[in-house]
Amino acid sequence: MKRLWINGLFMLPALLIFTVFLIYPVISSFFYSFTNWNGVNLVPSYIGLDNYRELIVDEDVWNSLYITFYIAIMLTLGSNVLGLILALCLQGSNWIQKGLRVWFLIPLLISPLAIGYIWNYIYSPIDGILNMFIEWLGMPGQDWLGNKNLAINSVIFSIIWQNLALSMIIYVAGLQSIPKDLYEASDIDGAGLLRRFWRMTFPLIAPAFTFNMVVTMIFGLKNFDIIFIMTGGGPAGATENLALLLYRQAFTFNRMGYGSAIAVLMFAIVLIISTLQVVILRKREVEY
């Protein structure tokens, strides 16, 4: 009996903070998504499924759904392909490789807000250095963030630039956990490099692959800071993902009820996709 009491006491602070500042708001978000609350009224009025009906016909929502998935997929592909290639180049332990592993991590230390500004300057059509460089090569400069077709890819590159090292370092850890004698065995078997990678290395780093795929995908689906700073969702909605649309509806237009409905949609997407990923990717993990 005393035991139970003490256990409860140990859990109490975490339980209280977690419930009041996360679980309660999350649950009430579902509730608000059925109201027209504007953030000012004390008593929001119930409007049934109206928000969700509006969601289905809202052009902005469909556009931002497309943008959200585009960003998430490109980010997942980019960070995992490039991250794995870098990790393969860096898995050794001579001083250059050790040093570079540290240098590559520096962008991770900087606030996403600052990263957004830095790339805003680089991409700037007026005083940016990217155009300066491209014009020096004899090609025409571009409006990297003002052009509807270019903006989203420019933004994605900046996000990858900052976060690539995280995927990389996790792949390095995965590669280093492969027992050395397996490499020796495959040398004796005379397996070619590519073959060895696909048949041996890649299956053995499956846990790192699963982790990175899920984390980068979720991160991509929810991304806000860098996009908000770099384009604010523009030009003409070309970079407005669900997180930015939610912010605009809830805090610029004060449509908290509708914003909550968008948040519920986001939650459903993140939940379904990450569960699917875990189930599919776990299947191919092998034990050694």
Place this chain on the structure above:
Amino acid sequence: MKQRANITVARLRILVLAVWLFIVLIPLLIVILNSFKTMSELRFSPLRLPEVFQFSNYSKAFIEADMLRAFGNSIWITLFAVLSIVVFASMAAYPIARGNPRWSKAAFFYFLSGMMVPFQLAMVPLYKVLNSLHLIGTHAGVIFIYCSSAMGLAIFLYSGFLKTVPRELEEAALIDGAGTFRTFWSIVFPLIKPISATVAISNSLFIWNDFFVPLLFLQSKSAHTIPLSIYSFRNDNMTEWTLLFAAIVIAALPLALLFIVMQKHFIQGLTGGAIKS
């Protein structure tokens, strides 16, 4: 044949690393170089060394954005939030890892659910919760938010780690008459330091650099954090890049120094939760 393939691979490897090093370093160098220039130098010769190092950019940025106060606020918020996360999460994880299996499983999954929900889902009603507790615009409110959203992952990491720690020492302490509370703090907590480092590092990094939560809940200028003070340099018509870059360097300096001193812990902290060792 094999020899030649190996040499090609080695060359390719160096090429890849050199290209990415270039892509990583150039933007960082540009920020540092241009933070010492005048605006016209930045515009016409962004890649050259500054003619005269304009240290005044730094003092100007520091004063204009009230960065001293922002530093104080950011340090206070980060320190307090990280400390609460480490203390409360490790305490909650202890009975989860050691206690009655049925209760602890239920509690474990309850906290785990916090890892699934995106912050955006809690964001709108949080405004109302903070409002009714009179915590809008206060540091305490922001600290509670960071604490609650980090709790799920932290408890998951702690309870996983605690299961690998042998119980004998604790049982000996309990038999000697030490209470659960003392046993935890003097015996268990020191044993779980590695995972505390992971939790503390990843959360400090996130909280120090986070822009979204302060943007929503810390509007008043006196409560500003470092990212908000950088945000104040943005001007839609004419951005003073030199000042902005100086502010970015000032903001990144403390973490960069900490990183140089504790590289190993940082890398372990970032990979700690990912790979089962």
